[in-house]
Amino acid sequence: MRPRYRKVIADLWDNKARTALVVASITIGVFAVGMISTAYLVLPEAMNRGFVAASPVNIKVATMPFGDDLIKSVSRIPGVGAAEGRQTVEVRITKADGSLENIELIATKDTGMHEININNLIEGKQVPDDNELLMWRDGMQTLGFSLGDIVTLELEDGTIRKMPIVGVVDDLTHDNATMRQPRGYITLDTVEWLQFEPIYNNMWVTVDRDTDDGNYIASVSAEVQSKIENSGRPVFFVREFTSAVHPMASIAQAVLGILSILGLLIVFLSGSLIANTLNSLITQHTRQIGVMKLIGARTQQITAIYLIEILAFSAMALAISIPLGAIAGYELSKVLSTEINVILPDRGAVPLMPLVVALQVFVGLAVPLGVGIFPIRRGAGITVEDAVTGGGKAANKESKSWFDRTMEKIKAFQGPMVIALRNTFRAKGRLALTLFTLALGGGIFIAVFNVRIALHGKVDEITGYFAADVNLDFDRNYRTEEIEQFAKQIPGVDYIEGWSITLGDIHVEGQQATKEVIMFAPPADSRLIEPVLIAGRWVRPGDQRAIALNEAYLSVNPDAKPGDQIQISVNGKEKTWTIVGIYQFTGLPEVFGYTTYETLSSEINSKFHASSYRIATQDHSLAFQQDLSAQIDAHFQKNGFLVKEAQAGGEFRETMTEQMDTIIWLLLVMALLTAVVGSIGLAGTLSMNILERTREIGVLRAIGGYNSIVVRLVMIEGLIIGLISFLLAAAVSFPISTVLSNVITIAIFKSPADFTLSPNGFLIWSLLVAILTTVASLVPARNAAQLTIREVLSYE
Amino acid sequence: MFKFRSNAAALQSSSAVTADRNTPFIRLRDVRKVRQTAVGDLVTLKDINLDFYRGTFVGIVGKSGAGKSTLINVLSGVTDVTSGEVWLGETAVHKLSESNRALWRGTNLGVVYQSFQLLPNLTLLENVMLPMDFCGRFKPKESREKAMHLLDQVEIADHAHKIPSRISGGQQQRAAIARALANDPPVLVADEPTGNLDSVTAETIFELFHKLIDDGRTIIMVTHDRHLAERTQHRLRISDGAITENSHPIGHNPHA
Numbered sequence A: 001m002r003p004r005y006r007k008v009i010a011d012l013w014d015n016k017a018r019t020a021l022v023v024a025s026i027t028i029g030v031f032a033v034g035m036i037s038t039a040y041l042v043l044p045e046a047m048n049r050g051f052v053a054a055s056p057v058n059i060k061v062a063t064m065p066f067g068d069d070l071i072k073s074v075s076r077i078p079g080v081g082a083a084e085g086r087q088t089v090e091v092r093i094t095k096a097d098g099s100l101e102n103i104e105l106i107a108t109k110d111t112g113m114h115e116i117n118i119n120n121l122i123e124g125k126q127v128p129d130d131n132e133l134l135m136w137r138d139g140m141q142t143l144g145f146s147l148g149d150i151v152t153l154e155l156e157d158g159t160i161r162k163m164p165i166v167g168v169v170d171d172l173t174h175d176n177a178t179m180r181q182p183r184g185y186i187t188l189d190t191v192e193w194l195q196f197e198p199i200y201n202n203m204w205v206t207v208d209r210d211t212d213d214g215n216y217i218a219s220v221s222a223e224v225q226s227k228i229e230n231s232g233r234p235v236f237f238v239r240e241f242t243s244a245v246h247p248m249a250s251i252a253q254a255v256l257g258i259l260s261i262l263g264l265l266i267v268f269l270s271g272s273l274i275a276n277t278l279n280s281l282i283t284q285h286t287r288q289i290g291v292m293k294l295i296g297a298r299t300q301q302i303t304a305i306y307l308i309e310i311l312a313f314s315a316m317a318l319a320i321s322i323p324l325g326a327i328a329g330y331e332l333s334k335v336l337s338t339e340i341n342v343i344l345p346d347r348g349a350v351p352l353m354p355l356v357v358a359l360q361v362f363v364g365l366a367v368p369l370g371v372g373i374f375p376i377r378r379g380a381g382i383t384v385e386d387a388v389t390g391g392g393k394a395a396n397k398e399s400k401s402w403f404d405r406t407m408e409k410i411k412a413f414q415g416p417m418v419i420a421l422r423n424t425f426r427a428k429g430r431l432a433l434t435l436f437t438l439a440l441g442g443g444i445f446i447a448v449f450n451v452r453i454a455l456h457g458k459v460d461e462i463t464g465y466f467a468a469d470v471n472l473d474f475d476r477n478y479r480t481e482e483i484e485q486f487a488k489q490i491p492g493v494d495y496i497e498g499w500s501i502t503l504g505d506i507h508v509e510g511q512q513a514t515k516e517v518i519m520f521a522p523p524a525d526s527r528l529i530e531p532v533l534i535a536g537r538w539v540r541p542g543d544q545r546a547i548a549l550n551e552a553y554l555s556v557n558p559d560a561k562p563g564d565q566i567q568i569s570v571n572g573k574e575k576t577w578t579i580v581g582i583y584q585f586t587g588l589p590e591v592f593g594y595t596t597y598e599t600l601s602s603e604i605n606s607k608f609h610a611s612s613y614r615i616a617t618q619d620h621s622l623a624f625q626q627d628l629s630a631q632i633d634a635h636f637q638k639n640g641f642l643v644k645e646a647q648a649g650g651e652f653r654e655t656m657t658e659q660m661d662t663i664i665w666l667l668l669v670m671a672l673l674t675a676v677v678g679s680i681g682l683a684g685t686l687s688m689n690i691l692e693r694t695r696e697i698g699v700l701r702a703i704g705g706y707n708s709i710v711v712r713l714v715m716i717e718g719l720i721i722g723l724i725s726f727l728l729a730a731a732v733s734f735p736i737s738t739v740l741s742n743v744i745t746i747a748i749f750k751s752p753a754d755f756t757l758s759p760n761g762f763l764i765w766s767l768l769v770a771i772l773t774t775v776a777s778l779v780p781a782r783n784a785a786q787l788t789i790r791e792v793l794s795y796e
Numbered sequence B: 001m002f003k004f005r006s007n008a009a010a011l012q013s014s015s016a017v018t019a020d021r022n023t024p025f026i027r028l029r030d031v032r033k034v035r036q037t038a039v040g041d042l043v044t045l046k047d048i049n050l051d052f053y054r055g056t057f058v059g060i061v062g063k064s065g066a067g068k069s070t071l072i073n074v075l076s077g078v079t080d081v082t083s084g085e086v087w088l089g090e091t092a093v094h095k096l097s098e099s100n101r102a103l104w105r106g107t108n109l110g111v112v113y114q115s116f117q118l119l120p121n122l123t124l125l126e127n128v129m130l131p132m133d134f135c136g137r138f139k140p141k142e143s144r145e146k147a148m149h150l151l152d153q154v155e156i157a158d159h160a161h162k163i164p165s166r167i168s169g170g171q172q173q174r175a176a177i178a179r180a181l182a183n184d185p186p187v188l189v190a191d192e193p194t195g196n197l198d199s200v201t202a203e204t205i206f207e208l209f210h211k212l213i214d215d216g217r218t219i220i221m222v223t224h225d226r227h228l229a230e231r232t233q234h235r236l237r238i239s240d241g242a243i244t245e246n247s248h249p250i251g252h253n254p255h256a
């Protein structure tokens, strides 16, 4: 091998710590790029492919029982892609833990072979036989079952039916990710066995084209509805869905977008680390460069040698980070995918993606070469004289900087402190880069903890709409007074409210499609709802057909404001309602309206009656709520009420918090990556500073400095850097927290976050910096202190 | 007799063996070197005029700070002159660019310093091969053989595969000399090559130099050792940047 390449190898091999430092710096950036771009390519693609392939329903119409003839005539309507009948029934199922929960069972003639909302088989069989149950994957987890379990169903009249779970499927079209009700699939004959009529009551329709065009879907829907009405059946309600992209795609994109921005920051930070280390490498090699020039090396040859060294660093980093990035990217997608109901292809089916690898190779080469070219050009351009005689110019310039002059004037510092301070600020470029890296890394780290609080704050706001401890639903209306009486008999129940709930249709001016609104009507003086208003006010006692709508209505009618009059059909009668306020809800696309019980119950002719009740209990813990739910359920059933469900209010909050924690978890991964970058930066800077001063340390000892002084000097220096970096990180964490919280809450909840502050981030980061500083300075300091004077003086 | 060569050809080494001993090979004309220091300009070389011939052993002496190293460095192109001309054969050293000067130095000049200046993480063999690698005059296999031969010549072939920190100072100095000879340069400049060595080792290095002179090389050596200086053919004394003694001023060929 040519000796110049031998030198390259020797440089890499002899200073393993430095090689590790550079390779680690490059690796982190390239790893982040690989991880995030893999997720970017895998996840939205899998989401939309799975979603579209499932042929999601575009129009759902609930009507009177019908048969194949109506399906046939609907499917012949121009614009209809496919039409199928469904029977949807709800029964109570005993969960694995013994408690009761409602399950929605969907049946069709050829369950498992149908063409709309095609199920994706996960395990077991795709097509259930009679009296067998196919379960939706998510419901399995909520209920605590696994394949092969026999489930117990309780029918309306108390009859018990047992069914085996023969298959687990994923319904990729199930869009409502925040309020997941367990779902199962059965045959029409099973419906009869469960004491329901084995006929269809739901018409499911897909359109033949433009599945993303709401107006086209609405126009086809109108045709479908009139066909059904012409057959003599009333249309109870209609829901329309676009189906070109996964309903959660925008949120997934937003989360990935945020991760990408963080990833870019990490690349940026890793770039500054690389710059730092390469700078120091060149500084250490000044003499060697001089020698090589002395014996005939031209500037380009020197440049080439060091460029090759960088390429070698890059190659090592790429060898590590390409496979690691691919694995992490897949795992990242996996974590996200289970939260948003997406099936990822197997790990094996996701090989290294050429685009990702190309991007990684580009970043892995461009960043180190880009930042390395400056020190290399500086180093390669040095004259033999400067290099061999110790570079008189550079040394002179530095010793006369403003900082040193200032330091000389400050008399307050004594002894080692002055030396340490001066040392700290000697390599100013490097110090600036290190502080920058640490400040940004620490800022992001701290911010993640603040974002977490902000997200939980959002969850709190939303759970203000679900403040009840127990939600009790019946299959029919009961007199509220009667329910109240029975409820009060149960110890632990504080008070109870009867809520009216119904579906309405808003007629939006200038639009053909009506917008469905889910109307809640708590008593006007309800104590179980804490709304967050964006505009106007909440509904009040005495309001006449007043309604408060959530922010989703603004995407239907962006000009909507309090005081507007709108037409809403409730119970088949279209009337004029007044919007009194717009409130902030979950960011879901559904429109929810709140009016008073007094208004709605008279609109639907059920005054003093309700089927839905909200109960406050004396203890608000989830365990107490769950326990009491079971008691309430049993109590009402015993007394002959048709209980649909009694559910602990805290469960909803838990689901939401879990989802938020997934995002937090992802952010934390990024925060950790930035922390690693920062740590490497700190450790690198300190040890480089010491390496470069080994000779000086030797002189200090030769003139009688004790080891303890040397060690103390280095420690003070490390602590100064650590302290400054922490202060900077704390400062930049404020803007980073604000931006990050807002971007995320806007993506998920369609509303900005309130600024929140958590001491955790600050504490953890300060601890981390303290530990790192100590370790990163102690190790090289001890090494330096252990060198013999002879070794030190011959140190190059 | 003059051999006229183009400027490009000047970058190639002339063979030491075909030395023309009758014309001055190295010429310094009105060389002035002024350095900027904190206390003002310092004239470290004052209008130096010198001729050196092929196959001569030049010894430079003088007090510390007199300008000996500066003179050597001006000769080797390591230091720029402030004014004046430095010629080596037909090459105007003072006019070469930084990079061309490196290439020129690599092929025409061997440089040896007091501290050994070997690359610390390469073996002696690789250190000796390095100039050949940079100047590209030999094929890798050839340069390996040649480097071994040179190490053999300076009697450290046994240590060829050791790194510099594993051998003694004298051995390192020999390796540095072997390296300086790698590209077969007609001229060797040495700044106190024996300064760090004991007198016995210094003597062996000195004998090595004499062998090189016999091969037709020119050696220009700075030394503090008066006894060694007295054994050179062409002796110079420099004080305060000026030549104060010169055994062979311009026009006096030591071969004559």
Ligand SMILES: Nc1ncnc2c1ncn2[C@@H]1O[C@H](COP(=O)(O)OP(=O)(O)OP(=O)(O)O)[C@@H](O)[C@H]1O
Residues within 6 Å of the ligand: A389, A392, B035, B036, B037, B042, B044, B062, B063, B064, B065, B066, B067, B068, B069, B070, B071
């Ligand atoms: N890089 C430099 N910058 C400024 N002045 C310099 C530099 N190098 C040398 N000098 C000055 O130039 C003068 C000549 O120095 P030079 O190194 O040539 O002396 P020398 O004769 O080789 O001394 P020694 O025997 O100590 O090596 C001295 O006064 C010295 O201080």
Ligand SMILES: [Mg+2]
Residues within 6 Å of the ligand: B068, B069, B070, B191
């Ligand atoms: Mg000198």
